[in-house]
Amino acid sequence: MLEASSTHRRSAYLNALTQEIEKKLQRALASPSQRRNLLQELFTDVALEIDDRARDIILSKEECMIYSAVDGANGQLCFYDVLADYYVRVPESGNHILDLIVHLWSQSFASHIFALLFHKWLFEVQIDSNEVLLRYSSALVQGATNVFWIDIQANTRRFQSLFRYLFEEVALEHKQINKIPGQVQRDLLLLLSRFIIFYNSADKLESFLKQFPVFPNAFLVGSPADFFVIELTDQLQKLKVEPVLLHYLSQIRVLQGMELRMATSTRLKACLYSFTSPGGPMYPTRAVRHAAWDALDFLYPVGQYPRHLISLFFRLLYPWYWPSSCWNFIMSCIKAVVYTLLGWVFSSWEKLRERTNS
Template sequence: MPKASWTPRSSAYLNALSREIHKKLQKAPASPSQRLNLLQELFADVALEVDDRAKDIILSREEDRPADDGGDGPLCFYGVLADYYVRVPESGKPILNLLVQLWSQSFASHIFALLFHKWLFEVELDNSEVLLRYSSALVQGATNVFWIDIQTNTRRFQSLFRYLLEEVVLEPSRLNKIPVQAQRDLYLLLSRFILFYNSVDKLESFLKQVPAFPNAFLVGGPDDFLVIELADQLQKLKVEPVLLHYLSQIKFLRGMELRMTTSARLKSCLYSFTSPGGPMYPTRAVRHAAWDALDLLFPVGQYPRHLISLFFRLLYPWYWPSSCWNFILSCVKAILYSLLGLVFSFWEKLMKPKSHYS
C-alpha cells in the first residue's frame, strides 16, 4: 500500500477501528469457550478487503489509491492498519498487550503478523527476549496466513510477503533488527513461498542476503537452502492450480550450482509427480508439468527417464485405455493445428496483393 497522508477524518476512522479491535480482544480472555471464535472472527475482519466507502475515507487523495491490478494484491484492512500503527504506535499498544496475553491461542500470531509486521521493524526494542518472541510470532503468523493463500489459491496476503522480502530481507538495516535465528527462519519461510507470490525477479538479490547457517558446511550454499525448502514445499501442496504454478515457475532454478544431494532431492521430488497412482495421485496436467520441469532442469538422461517411465506404465494394464485415448486426442489435435496452419498460410498468400512488376 502507498504511504497515505492521514487526514483528521481518516485518522479518526482508523482510531475507531483500533478501538473495535481492542474491544473484541478484551472479550477473549473473559470467555474461554468463545475465545477461538472471537479470534477467528477478528482475523477475518482485519484480513477483509477494504470496500469503496472505506477507501473514500482512508485514502484522501487520488494518488494514494492503488491500482486494482497492483502487484501487492487487494488493499485489505491489515495493510492500512499496519501503516497506521507505525505512524501512531500508541494506538496499537493496547492491542499488542492483549495479543501477548493470548500468545498461545490460535489466530493470535496471525493477527500479530498482519497488524504489526511493519511496527516490529520500525520501533526500537531494547529487550532481546521480547524481540525474539515478537520475531518468532511474526514468522509463525506469516507462515499460517501464507498457507491460507495456498489453500484458497489467492494472493490476499501478497503485500505482507512483498514487505518481508523487499523491505526487510533485502534491506539489511531492517533485517539486522531481529535476532539471527529469526533471520534464518524468515529466510526459509520466504524461500518456500517466493515462487507462489511471483517474486522470481528478486531471486538473485534474495540469495545474496542469506544469513549464516550453522549447518551450511553440510547442506551447502544459499542455492541449496532455497531448493531444499522448495522441494519440501512441493511435497506438501495439494491444490492443483497452485502446484501447476510452482512447476511452471521452477524453471527459474535452471543454472544453479547445487550439491549432488540437493540436486538428487529435487529430481526425486519432481519425478514423484510424473507417475499416476499413489502416493501422490497427480493429475495428467501435473504429470506433464512435472515432466517439463524435470527435462528442463535435468536434460542429461532425459530420454532414458521417459523410456523407463513408459516401461513401468506398461506393467499396469488398467492405465492403457486412458493413455491410448489421450495419445489419440493429442495426434488429432496436432493434425488439426497443422491443417489450420496450412489454411491460414494459403489464405494469406491468396489475399496478398500482387506486385505490378511481377
C-alpha cells in the same frame, strides 16, 4: 481546510477500527469457550478487502496511487495494509491491542493477527528488550507462515503485500533484517524461500540468496542455493492444490544453472520425478504429470530420453492405465492434426489476400 477535515475524518475512522479490534480481543480474553471463534472472526475482519466507500474515507488520492502501485498485481487493498501503516505512524494507538495479543499468544489466530497488524511496526519501532524482540519476531514468522498457507490453500494472493514487505523491505535490506535475532533471521529467510515462487518474486532470487547468513549446518548442507532448493523441494511435496502446484512447476525453471551439491540436486530430481507417475503416493493429475516432466527435462536435459523410456516401461506394467493413455494419445494426435490444418488454411488465406491486394 478541506485537507485538514479529510485528515481528521481518516484519523477518526482508523481510531474507530482500532477500538473495535480492542473490543473483540477483550471479548476473546474474557470468554475462553468462544475465544477461538472470536479470534478467527477478528482475523477475517482484518484481512477483508476495503470497499470503495471505506477507501474514500481512509485514503487520500496520493495514498490510493501508492497502494495501487505497490499492490497492482492483485488489485486488493485490505484493512491490515492500512492499519499496519497506521500503527507505524501512531505507535501508541496499537499498544493496547499488542498487550491483549500477548495475553492470547497461545491461542489460534493470535499470531495471524499480530503478523498482519504489526509486521511493519516490529521493524520501525525501537524495542529495547531482547527477550521481547525475540518473542515478537518469532510470532511474526509463525503468523506469516500461517497466513501464507491460507493463500496457498485458496489459491489467492490476499497476503501478497505482507510477503512483499518481508521480502523486499526486510530480507533484501541488510539493516532491517539485522534488527531481529539471528535464529529468527534464518527462520524468516527459509520461510520466504518456500513462497518466493508462489508470490512471483523469483526475479529477485539472486539478490535474496546473497542475504543468507552462515547457517550452523552449512558445512553439511551447502550453499544458500542448497538451502533454498531444499526448502522449495519440501514445499512442493506438501502442495495439494493443483493450480498452485502447476504454478510452482512452471516457474521452477529459474533454478536452471544454479550450482548445487549432488545430494540437493538428486533430492530435487527425485521430487520432480515423483510427480510424473500416476497413482500413489502423490496421485498427480495428468496436467501435473506433464508439467513435472517439462520441468524435469528442462532442468536435467541429460538423460531425458532414458527417463521417458523407463517411465513408459513401468506404465506398461499397469494395464488399467492403458485405456486412458491411449485415449489421451489419440486426442493429442487429433488436436495436432487439426491445429496443423488450421495453420495451413490461415497461412494460405493470408497469402491469397496479399496477392489480391497486390
